[in-house]
Amino acid sequence: MRELGTYAENQWCPGCGNFAILNAFKAAVPKLEAAGVARENLVLVAGIGQHGKMFDYTNLTGFYGLHGRSMSSAQGIKLANPDLRVINFVGDGDSLGEGLEHTIFAAKRNAQIAMVMHDNGVYALTTGQFTPVSERGYRGPSTPTGTVEDPLHPLTLMLEVGASFIARGFSGELDHLAELMVQAVLHEGFAFLDVLQPCVTFNNTWKTYNDLVEIVDQPATTPEEARALFTRSDKLPIGVLYRREDVPFHQRLYGDANPIRDKAPREARQAQVATYLA
C-alpha cells in the first residue's frame, strides 16, 4: 500500500489545527477501505487556502480546484463517474464566501460529496481577513477597525438549504474527527462536516474550543431538534448532529447508470446518430 504522505514540505504554522485534520484524514482512509471504499475510488478535491494544502500533503488522486469553486468541480467528478467517492476539503472563506452559492446548491441537490470545511474564521492564506463566519468586530487587514457584518451560521444554513448530513468536528479530537470523516464519505448524499480549526496565527481559538466542545452521540432526529442542538450557547456540540436518508443527486438523474462505464462504443453511437439523420 502506498504511503499516504507526499514529498511536499508541510507549510502550516506549528500548532495549526490543520495538522489534526490531515492526520484524521490519514487515519480515515484505511477505515474507509475497511468499510469497502477502495482507495482508488477515492478522490480528494480541494479549494484554495491553507486548507487546500491537503491536496499536496496527501498521496491520493485529487483535484486542486479554484478558490470557492471546488464544490462545483467535485460534483462534476461525481456526475461523470458515480462510482467515485469524493471528499472536498474547503475553507470557510472559500465555501461560504466566494463559493457560497455552489455549497448551497450542492446541499439542495443532495450531491453525494463529503464536504469538510476547515472552519478557522479567517482567510488565513491571504493574511487574516474576516470571513462570512467571523464575529462582528473581527479586526483583520481589510477591516482594521472591525468588521460590521454579522456572521452566517454554517450549520443552520446547511439545514435550511437541505443538507442531509450535518456534523461538526474539532481539531482537538482527532480520532473522533477521523470517524466523522468516515461517516461523511459513506453518507449517501451531501455530507457537511464543519471542523473547528484553530488558526494559531490569526484566530487562536484553541482555548475556547477546548473549554466548550462536547461530544454528542445521538444526532437530532428532527430539523427543530437539530436547530436547537446547533445553536446551543453553553456548549459546542460535536459529532454527527443531524442526518436523514435521501436519494443522492446522481441517482435521481441516472438511477444506477454511469455515463462513463455505460458508454456505447464509437460505432454504435455514430450509427445511432446516422439513423436519426437518415
Added chain:
Amino acid sequence: MRELGTYAENQWCPGCGNFAILNAFKAAVPKLEAAGVARENLVLVAGIGQHGKMFDYTNLTGFYGLHGRSMSSAQGIKLANPDLRVINFVGDGDSLGEGLEHTIFAAKRNAQIAMVMHDNGVYALTTGQFTPVSERGYRGPSTPTGTVEDPLHPLTLMLEVGASFIARGFSGELDHLAELMVQAVLHEGFAFLDVLQPCVTFNNTWKTYNDLVEIVDQPATTPEEARALFTRSDKLPIGVLYRREDVPFHQRLYGDANPIRDKAPREARQAQVATYLA
C-alpha cells in the same frame, strides 16, 4: 409631476402577474413621496428577466444591471450615496439562482435595499426552465422529464441569513402589494418582499394563489414564530411577516457620513496627500 409610465411598449403576456407589480409600484411611488421619500431620491434597480422590464416601463432613475448581479450594483449605489433609496426588482431565477450569493450577503449586511422578488417559479424570459424555487418534478425545456432538485424556501432562507424585514405579497392583491412596497422602501435595512407572481404562460398559479393567499396583519415577533408563519401549509400568508430593527450597513460603515456629499475638494484632498508624502 412626471408621468410614471414611459413610451416603451409593454411586452408582458396578457394576464401576467407582472402587471400588478408594475401598477402596485406606480401606486407606491406617490405614497412614498407622501411619506417623505422624494422621487428624485428613488432609484430603481432591475435584474434581467421578465421582471427586469420594470426598468423600461417606469419613468424613474434606474439601473438595469446584469442577470443575478443587480443586488450588488444596488448596494454600490446605496454605499456611494446613502441619501438614495434603492428598490431592486429581481426574478426568482435571477436572485436565488445566478445571484443567490449576493442576495444572501445583502441580507447578512442589512444593506438598506428593498428587494422585490417576482416569484413566478420559472425562468420566464428564457422560455420556462425551472428555478431554485420550482417544485421537484417541474418540467421545463432543460428538464423535460422533471427537475430532480428540491426547492429552496425563500422566506426561511432570508430569515436564516439575517434579513431584518421579510414580507410576502401577491399580484392578485394590488393595493396590499403597493403598501408592502412602501413599507419595504421605508425599512431601515434589508427588506425582502417575495411577490407571488403567476406566469400565465409557463406556470399559471392564479387559482392556487387565489385559493390559498391570506392577508396577515401582525408580523411574527420572534424568528421561531416567523418560521412557523412562513411555512404554514394550509394557507399562504401575505403581509409583512417579520421585521426587526437593526442598523443598516451604510450606517455601520460611515455613521451619518456620505462619501459623495462630504467629499473634500480637490485642493484639500491633494494637499493632504502632499503632507503625507512630504
Added chain:
Amino acid sequence: MRDVFTFIVGGKAGEGVKKSGLVASSMLADLDRNLFQMDDYQSLIRGGHNFAVVSSSADALTSHHLLAQLIVCLDERSYHLHRHELAEGGVLVYNSDVMSAEDGIGLPMTSEARPYPRPDLRVGVASITVLAVALGHDMAYIEKVIEREYKRDLEHNVAYASRIFELAAPTLAGRFPLARGHAQGKALYGSEAISLGAIAGGLDLYMAYPMTPSSPILHYLAAEGPKYGVHALHLESEVSVANMAVGSAFAGARTAVGTSGGGFALMTEAFSLAGIMEAPVLFILASRPGPSTGVPTYTEQADLKFAIGAGHGDFPRIVASPGTVEESFYLTADLLDLAWRFQSPTILLTEKHLTESCMNATPDAARAAWAQGEMYQGHEGDYKRYLCTESGVSPLLHPPSSEVIKWSSYEHDEVGITTDEPGPIAAMHDKRQRKHESIVEHLRGIRTVSVFGDGGPVIFTYGSSTMSVLEALRTGGIQATVVQPIYLEPFPVWEVERYRGSNPIVVEQSVSGQFANLIREQTGITSDRHIRRYDGRPFEPSELAQQIKDLI
C-alpha cells in the same frame, strides 16, 4: 434570375410564427428544394413582432432573402413592417379581422377560427394553408401536412384549414408553381447540428445555464441526449457550469458547455483553470450583440477578440468557427476531439445566425471525429500527470486507478504537486508552449481554411457571415474568391498569408472590425475595404451583393 422562392410570415410572439416557418420549410422540403429559414424574434414571450423567413431554391442556397414572393401577415404591425419586402409579382396576404389594407389579399383568419377553441393560436395554420394553396397543392396534401405538423386538435385544424383553403383558392391557387429540387439531407437548425455533432463526437455530459442563443443546445440535449447516453445539466450559474465541466473531464467524461458572451465571461476563470490543468473541455460560445446583456435574440460577431484572449496567463487554446450548419456538425466533433488530443480547452465560436437558423445539411455521422486522448500506457516509476514530453502532451489517466492522479490549478511539478520554484515553473510554461506548437503542427495537416470560388476580388469572412457572403455572390452573379478561416486560434497564417497584397474585402459583423484586426495582426494583411454590419441583423444577400459591387 435565380430560382429563389421566399415566404415570410409575421405576427405576434405566441401566434406560432416560428412553427409556421418550420411547416413552410417542411413543405418546401417536400419539393426537395434547398432551404434556409431565419427566425427573427424579440426577447419576450407574447406580443411584439416575430417573423420567420423561409427561402428555398432548387439550387444551392445559404441564406434567407428578404425580398419575398409570398408574405402572410397575421397582425397589422407585420403588414407595415413587411409590405416593402414584397418582390415583383409577389403576393401579400393579411388577416382581415385585425386590419384592412388596399393592397394585398385579406382573409378573415381570426373569425374563421372562432368556432374552435383558442382561435388566436390557430392563425398559424392559416398561414401555411395559404402557402400550400399558392404552391398549387390540394386539400389532401394540406391535410397530410397538418397531420404531420399540427397533431394537437387535429380535427379542428383540418376543418379550419379547409375554410381558409376555400377562401384563398380563388385568388391564389397555384400562383407559385415551383420547380422540384435535388436537395438531400435534413433541414437542421445550427443548434441541432452542433448537438448532434457533439453526440457523434462522443459527448458524455453537457452543462449549461440558459442563455440565448445557446439555450436550444441545452434543450436539445436535455430532451434527446439520454437516448444516446448523453446527459445535460442546467446548473446554478455559468461559473458553476465551467468548474463542473473541468471536474467532469478529470473523471474522464467527454464534456462540453454552452453559453453566450455574458456567460462565457463568467467562465473565463475556469477557462484558465482548464489551461493549467490541461483539461479537455469544449466551450460553445454562441454570440449575440453585445456588450453586456446587449440584444439577446439577435446576431453579431463581436466576441472573437474576447474568445482568443480569454483567461489570465499564458496557455494554449483552440478557437474555431463554423461557416455553415453542416460544418458546425463536424467542427463540434473536431473540437471535442482536439480538446482531448491536446488536453486543452477549445472554443466553438458561433452566432445566433447559425444556432437559430435552419438549412439543409447532410452530415455523415461516421465521418465525425471521436474524442480520444493519448492514454497512459505505463512508464518508469509512478504515474506523472504532467510528464514533460517533447510534444507537450502528457499521457492521460482517469480514476479509478491504482496510480495517483493529481490535477492542479497551482503551478505544479510533473506529479502535480504545487511548486513555486523557478525551474519547475519555467519547465511547465515550456511544456505548455510546446503543446501550442504541437497544435499548430497538427492544424497544418488539416483543413483550417475554406476557399470558395476563384478569381475576382478576395473576400475574407468567417462564421455565419460566410453563408451570407456565398449567397450574396450567387444573388449578385459576382465572381470572387471567398476565404473563410475556420480556425481562428492558432490562426492558420500559413494558409491565409497567400492572400497578401490582395487588398481583400473583409466582411464581418463587428463595429470595430475584430476579424479584420485579427487578420492584420496575424498576417500583416491590411485592407481598406470593409463591410461591417452591426445592427443585430444578419446580412441580406441582395444588399450585401450591392455593397460588394460598390467596392470592386
Added chain:
Amino acid sequence: MRDVFTFIVGGKAGEGVKKSGLVASSMLADLDRNLFQMDDYQSLIRGGHNFAVVSSSADALTSHHLLAQLIVCLDERSYHLHRHELAEGGVLVYNSDVMSAEDGIGLPMTSEARPYPRPDLRVGVASITVLAVALGHDMAYIEKVIEREYKRDLEHNVAYASRIFELAAPTLAGRFPLARGHAQGKALYGSEAISLGAIAGGLDLYMAYPMTPSSPILHYLAAEGPKYGVHALHLESEVSVANMAVGSAFAGARTAVGTSGGGFALMTEAFSLAGIMEAPVLFILASRPGPSTGVPTYTEQADLKFAIGAGHGDFPRIVASPGTVEESFYLTADLLDLAWRFQSPTILLTEKHLTESCMNATPDAARAAWAQGEMYQGHEGDYKRYLCTESGVSPLLHPPSSEVIKWSSYEHDEVGITTDEPGPIAAMHDKRQRKHESIVEHLRGIRTVSVFGDGGPVIFTYGSSTMSVLEALRTGGIQATVVQPIYLEPFPVWEVERYRGSNPIVVEQSVSGQFANLIREQTGITSDRHIRRYDGRPFEPSELAQQIKDLI
C-alpha cells in the same frame, strides 16, 4: 564599478524578514541613498523561505541586485540558497544556533534572544543590527532605529541589539562605509503609490476581494483611506466587487476595484457591463504567474492579452501599465480621470514586481489628475443619458436629480430604454466607436510612451520590466534606446511605429511573448530578438545585462 550596496536577509516566514528589509531600507534612506527593496515570499504564513533584498545606490537605481555585499541568514536554508549570491568582498553572517558553516561569520542570534520573550521573533533585530554595524553606525544610532521601527517591547529589543552589536563589532564594524546620496522623496511600495495616486485623483470608494498581489492596496486603503474620506470594502467575491463598483459609479462616486488575474476573470462580465453602461470604473489588475491559481506570490506579465480583449462585445476601454513606482502614482490618477472623461472602464495593469517592491519616489500630489467627467448642463427636452454626440461622450448626471437618469445593460436608445431595433442598435455602436476615436485623439496629445536614452539598439519593454531594463543598462554600461509604451490600449501606434525596421530587443515576462505580439499586431514591427523570463522571478540586472549584450 557603480556604487551599489546590496543587503539580503533570508529566513522563515514569521521571522520578520520583510520587516528587516524595511528597516534596512530606512537605514539606507537615512544616508539619502536611492533604494530598491524586493520581497520574495511564498504562499504560506510560517516556515518555508522568505528573503528581502535591499539594494541602494548614491545614484539612480531601479532594481534590486542579487549580488550582495552583506547577507544575513536567519536559518540554514537561507545559507544554502544565498551563499552563492555573495559579491566579491562581501560578508555572510549566519545564525550559529541553527547551523554551522565554514565560510561566513556565525552569531548566536537565537540563544542571545532567549532571555527575552518569543526569541524566534527577535532575530530580525539581529539582522538589522548586523547591517548597522557593517555600515559603521554606533549603538546610539541603532537605538534610534529600534525606537522608530521596533517599538513593541522596545527595552528588550535594545538590550538584545546591544549584545549582537558587541558580538558583531569586532569582525564587522565599518566594513561597508557608504557614500551619502542625494535621494529625495519617500520609499514607497508600488501598492502604496497606487493607493495614494487613487486618493489624490479623487477616489471615493474602493472594492476588492483579497488576492495577492493586489491585497496590499485593499489593506492600505482600508487602514488609511478613511482619513481622506475614502472607504474600502472587502466583499463576498470579485463578481460582486465589479458589479457594486458600476453601481457606485452610477451614483457618482469615483470608484476603483483591485484584483489579480483570477479575480479579474470573474469581473469580465461586469467589465463589459461598464462598457455598455459607459460607467467610469478603474480596474487595477496586479498580475502574478498564471494560468489559474498559478504562483500567487511571484511575478509575471501574462495578463496583457486578456486585459486588452476582456469582456464580450465591442466597446472602448483604456489599458495602461506603469514602469516605476512613481509612475504608478500618476498613472492611477490619470486612469481614474480618463475613466470619467470618457465614461469607459480603464485598467491599470501592473505586476507583483511593482505592487510589492519598494523604491524612492517623489510624487507631487498637486500634479496628479483629478477625476472629472463632462457634466450635464441642460439641453433641449428631458435629459438623455446616451445622447449621441460627435465625441461619443454623453454628458453625465447623477441622482438625486429631477431628471430621469437611466443606465442599462441592454442595448438602449438615447434615453436608456431597451431597444432591439436595427437603427438604434447601430447608432449606439457608432457612438461608442466614436468615443474610442476620441480616446485615441486624446492620447495623441499626452505622453503615452516613455523613451529612455538614445542611440544603440532599441529595446521595447513595459510595466515593471522597465525598471529591470534600465538597471541592466546601468549595470552593464550598455547604451541603448528603451521604448516603454505606458498605454497599451488604445496602442500608441503613432509613437511606436517610428521604430519600424529597428529589429528591437523585446524584454518581457511572458512565455508566449504577449507584448511582442501586441507590438507586431499594432505596428507590424517584428523582431527576432526576445528576452523572456517566466519563472516567477523578476529580471536580475546583471543577468539581464548579459542577455542584452548577447543579442547585440
